[in-house]
Amino acid sequence: METGRVEVVKELVIGLRPVYTETGNDTELWLEDGRVLLDRRGLRAVVKALARSFALDLVAQRERVRELLGQTGLVPLCVGGRVLVPLRMRESRCEHDAAYGYLDAGQVREVEARAGGGCLVRLACGSQVEVRSTRATVLKSLDNARRLQGGEAEAGSEEQVVQAVRCLLGMLAGMERSLAELSRRLDGGQ
Numbered sequence: 011m012e013t014g015r016v017e018v019v020k021e022l023v024i025g026l027r028p029v030y031t032e033t034g035n036d037t038e039l040w041l042e043d044g045r046v047l048l049d050r051r052g053l054r055a056v057v058k059a060l061a062r063s064f065a066l067d068l069v070a071q072r073e074r075v076r077e078l079l080g081q082t083g084l085v086p087l088c089v090g091g092r093v094l095v096p097l098r099m100r101e102s103r104c105e106h107d108a109a110y111g112y113l114d115a116g117q118v119r120e121v122e123a124r125a126g127g128g129c130l131v132r133l134a135c136g137s138q139v140e141v142r143s144t145r146a147t148v149l150k151s152l153d154n155a156r157r158l159q160g161g162e163a164e165a166g167s168e169e170q171v172v173q174a175v176r177c178l179l180g181m182l183a184g185m186e187r188s189l190a191e192l193s194r195r196l197d198g199g200q
Contacts, residue, residue, distance in 0.1 A: 014039060014047035016056050017063045020090060021187075024114035025139065026060075027099050028053040028107070035107055042117065042188060044135040053108035057087065064089050079154050084110055086155050092116060093158050095151035097131070098142040113139065115155030121148045134188075 016023060016039055025040030031048070037056040039047040049056050061068045066089060075085040084096040094112035102109045113131060120132040123145040131139045131148060141148065 011038075011046065011048045014049060016049050016060045019047065020060060020063045023060065023090075024092070024117045024133065024135070025112060026053060026056055026094070027111040027139065028109070029100070030103065037111075040113075040133070040137065040139070042114075042135055043191060044137055046137075053111060057112075060089055061087075075158065079157060081154075086115070086151070086158055087112055088158060093155040095148075095155050097148060097151060098128075099139070100142065109142075111141075113141075115152050118148075118152060121145050121152075 016026075016037075019039060019041060022041040022043065023039055024042045025038070027038040027040065029036055029038050029048075033050065035052045037049045037051060037053050039049050039056075041047065051059070058068065061071075068087075071088060072085055075088070076082060079085060086096065087094040092114045093116065095115050096110045096112055098109055099111040100109055113133070117134045118131055119134050122130045122132070124130060124140075127144070128140060128142040129145045129148055131141055133139065143151070
């Protein structure tokens with residue numbers, strides 16, 4: 011698998027998935043063009059690096075998102091106009107290993123329950139990700155993302171409106187990049 015760093019591909023990242031490799035605890039970077047790169051850092055370090063590359067204060071954002079959603083624990087991560095929702099992606103081997111990864115809610119096209127538990131999440135780029143979260147949990151996480159994007163903004167809440175507009179602009183920019191790439195492939199035959 012090709013390696014990379016989240017800071018270099020930050021605009022293309024639609025998923026972060028913790029994985030065990032022969033070298034240790036790494037993170038797969040799922041990109042909107044369907045590629046998957048391996049960042050040799052653990053998920054927590056990758057999330058911090060991604061936030062830092064967008065000049066985000068993760069602690070303040072988590073507090074605000076928890077307040078908006080009225081929940082504790084893991085909450086969606088808003089970066090670069092995307093809302094990345096936390097989903098259980100593996101069983102941890104060690105106490106401090108990450109079990110949860112993140113997927114861009116705007117890229118999820120279908121969620122299919124699996125007979126043995128967990129579900130299969132199909133993404134807009136054609137990739138699919140097996141997650142250990144139940145279908146109901148995935149759908150609730152996607153609903154939380156919609157709420158953050160302004161689906162339930164209170165009247166007169168300027169901050170929520172601005173945040174929703176930023177998320178929408180980021181999603182539109184991602185769609186524009188995808189359409190430009192598709193056009194380039196169709197025109198150039200590549």
